[in-house]
Amino acid sequence: MALAFFAFAVTGVQAAPVDVYRGTLGGADVVMELGQPKAGGEREGRYFYVRNGVDIPLKGTLGALAEALPINDEWRRAQSDWPVFSDAKQRSMQWRLQPQGDFLVGEWVDGFKGKKLPLSLKRIAKYDPEKIAPQGVEAVTKTIVQGYGSSVSKGVALTTQSAPYDYLKMIEQKLEQGREVVVNPSLAWRPVRDARTRFWYPRLTRHPDAKILSQTNALLELRHWEMNLEALGCAGSIYLSSGPEAGSLGNYNHEEVKVSYLSSALMSVVESGSNGCGGAHPNNHFDPFVLDLLRGGDMDFTRLFKGAKYGEYRLEFSPQMTGFIQKSLVNQPEPHDDRECNDFLPEYMALMLNKPDKMSFVISGIGHAMGACLGSGVNISFKKLQPYLKPDAERYFQP
Template sequence: MFWTVVKRAALLGALLALPLTARAEPVTYAGKLGNIDIVVEFTGDPATAGAALAGRYFYRSKGVDIPLQAKSNKGTAFQLAEEEACDAKKCGDGQAPPIAAVWRLSSSDKGKTLEGTWTAKKALPLKLTRIASRAQTETPATTPRDLYDFTDMTFSGDDAPITMAASPYDYLRLDFAPKADAKAGWPDAAYDYVTDPRTKFARPRIVDLAGGAPIEAANALLQSRHWHDSLSALSCAALRYAGFHEGPPIEGMDDGSLGGYEDSHSEVTSLTPKLMSWRESGSLFCGGAHPDNYSDAYVMDVRRGALLGLQDMFSDTVDGKPGPSLLAFVKEKRNKPSEQTEIESEAECGTDDLINDYLAASLKRDGDKQMLVFGLQGLPNVIQACGDDLLEMPASEAQALFKPEFAKLLEP
């Protein structure tokens, strides 16, 4: 898939036939380092750059950024210094990171091709083909960190689409054939879990639905979420390089850790031709004061490929939070502790107050029956231990609470 995209992208008139004055920078190239597939992003256009270029690159088999510091340029020839990963022993006292290799490249055919050598303990040939450029940021990128920060800031949430137009470098990084597990599910709705072997965690995809119900929009959303998480994991691993952050090596991140994403978990709890529900959980750390512990449930309108919040499911909500009648319903019917230690723990958490701000709902399928599950979600890290399921009941017993559109999606 990847090299098909590369070949197509190299010919895309929409990206490469733009007039020079409209051509955006930085520029992405793909090709070979020796016989290894790589993708490179430069801070400027090698065909027109007036100053030394910096960059970053990744091995396709790894996906992790490696900094390329600007070294020199002369006409169509330029050099870059590839950083070595930097732990406390090598960079703990503020010394410059060691150099792993020197890149020597020359531009030809108006920048469509770059050729040269990668020199470390041995020399290997480099051959790169221009793929596409992307829009420049408000402050032009001049260092590897600027390129890294662009990815981090642009795609840190789940909403920004990772496309060839937005970032050819990141799109090609994630356009990697995943491995699929065995199909699972119900007679009318099947799914599997797919894994990018570089980031190691599984996320669901819909395989088929009864009646030929469309799955494209739903799988597009599932893939987008998977790609964003994979990009975050790979960005964490890149922090072992000093060129991507300020200060000394980040404690706990100098070993190429994926930030805990590799141990995160996803579980489909319900799937029908109309609705899907699943839970994602884990403990993430990519520098900072503490890990991000989470366990979040999601509900999706399958046909539209759209996530549904409380306001899409229930009639009584105010600004996305439960309204008075929904709060009263949950608080009255929810599971209440009977043992003294649990009673004291709930009192310390202030569960009824938390329900006001952190109530979430999801679905669990039991045969042909849909169960409605209420829980607490999105709690601050210091009270994550207070999060738990509050109430599980047949969805048919909560019909009066639902918006008509959601009730229709629950119908067989």
């Protein structure tokens, strides 16, 4: 727990605003984040090469800012404090910088091989990482399940104002383009991926409403970026952990993201997999979400179903619809093993759509011990749902 908490600390959670710099290290583009000087002039920060997006911790005075060494040998693993900034012979890699207005200039010195490279960085932003960091339950959950990962709270919009350091980590990448999937001449989507993290994520490429297309892609992009940051955070744990996942992508490179349904009114996407980076157990998950392609944004199911409301933890249906779902669940033909999961559906229910014309009520968010039940549930045709729909809802349920 302590090590995972420290991971958040060194990746940007500090009490005071930090400065963000961008420039070059030799011929490579880099972005650096640097905290305010403490007693004696010591600072803490991090930087990444734009080409790989992996954070490397920094610590020291401006004239001798040491770069963390990966925990990849017996000596470094034996140390009591991570990250490690020098070896047993006190050799280190240092940034030797001097301020010149909004610039920091100097040289990068490899104390192991004697190599030197010029450094030039311009200050481009200032922000407070504490305002976007995971807090409370989210921070504890990420520590237990994820172990190491992103220092940005879920749902934070990455912009040049709110999170300039992480925004630059994402925005600079040219995404690989998959094959376009055409539903009809005015409706299509395409998978894209960041070569650094290697999993595919959808984007709309055609929709009758240009504004809806743009809004939807902004939401898809944010979710994609959040997962990318988690994966790159795990890759950066090579400087913070000796665990077997340290330096990996936390299995995000095997994440499966599917578009299960797309019409001009609704888009249903499922994120599923088993990822983690040294937590107590892997994050086995089956997380569907549905986007409203008529109004924009996430689908508000209370506008579709009679008597539905959002409770403290989940969507709650009317007694009539709840009974209908339970009856449909019990009566459907399914393997016996799935029936053992039926009792969990009301408490851990998520909604998704399956083509050509079905809504699915499935188990999502259940604890690790019952992970085998993830995704099980019942499929109900649009036609059978009609008695429970509000009058304006039927325009959403077109195959």
